[in-house]
Amino acid sequence: TGLSRPQRILKAVQKNAKKGDPQSVIAAIDHYCRHKEWAMNVGDDKGLILDSVVMEVNPSSALELGTYCGYSTVRIARLLPAGSTLITVEFNPHCAVIARQIIAYAGLQDKVKLMEGPSGDLIPKIKEQFGITSFDFVFLDHWKDRYVPDTKLLEECGLLRKGSVLLADNVICPGAPEYLEYVRNNPRYETRYFPSNLEYTKVEDGLEKSVFLG
Numbered sequence: 001t002g003l004s005r006p007q008r009i010l011k012a013v014q015k016n017a018k019k020g021d022p023q024s025v026i027a028a029i030d031h032y033c034r035h036k037e038w039a040m041n042v043g044d045d046k047g048l049i050l051d052s053v054v055m056e057v058n059p060s061s062a063l064e065l066g067t068y069c070g071y072s073t074v075r076i077a078r079l080l081p082a083g084s085t086l087i088t089v090e091f092n093p094h095c096a097v098i099a100r101q102i103i104a105y106a107g108l109q110d111k112v113k114l115m116e117g118p119s120g121d122l123i124p125k126i127k128e129q130f131g132i133t134s135f136d137f138v139f140l141d142h143w144k145d146r147y148v149p150d151t152k153l154l155e156e157c158g159l160l161r162k163g164s165v166l167l168a169d170n171v172i173c174p175g176a177p178e179y180l181e182y183v184r185n186n187p188r189y190e191t192r193y194f195p196s197n198l199e200y201t202k203v204e205d206g207l208e209k210s211v212f213l214g
């Protein structure tokens, strides 16, 4: 029965953005999702906070849990220094198909590796598969009840080092209360909340930035 929402987002990118121009891809998605139909991209308001944290960390190795259509993948990858890698994990094969096309349209395919499957299964395979020792930066934007188990899994797999920065989307809406509890009451994390709003709305949301202390 017609195109899916991710397919409509891809069409908007192909129609309104310039190939190889990540900023125009971001703008095309934001315009479509603000004026035509809402979608669960991190969006332009929280996106500015994401950008500033990525620029501050300047990661050589980055992980994103929850690709969706690749909007935040493009936001992060466009800021990465040459030679660095962003691994992004997507559970839904249809979203992965769309995200690969949007990432390629932005010209960022050489910086991004998209893994399909559940984070709990894939995280333990990252070291051997990509030869990554640890992540400088992790963006959590997948199932909100997976933020805590996957953070623990990253610790257990030795994928976090002293100074690794975790940035979690949606800690207010839809909410990740167990995650806030975990990082705010854990001596191994230095954590701070960045207030903002739910993408393309006036509803309160925000990002929690947590530095792993080792």
Ligand SMILES: O=C(NCCCCCn1ccc2cnccc21)c1cc(-c2ccc(F)cc2)cc(O)c1O
Binding pocket: 040, 041, 042, 065, 066, 067, 068, 089, 090, 091, 092, 117, 118, 119, 120, 141, 142, 143, 144, 146, 169, 170, 173, 174, 198, 199
């Ligand atoms: O649910 C959200 N995201 C997660 C989508 C599904 C992830 C599935 N998935 C991907 C990788 C992966 C790896 N392992 C396991 C599962 C995995 C989300 C929702 C809202 C939202 C929705 C309605 C509303 F009224 C208000 C807010 C806003 C956001 O910004 C969001 O991010």
Ligand SMILES: [Mg+2]
Binding pocket: 040, 041, 042, 141, 169, 170
């Ligand atoms: Mg989100």
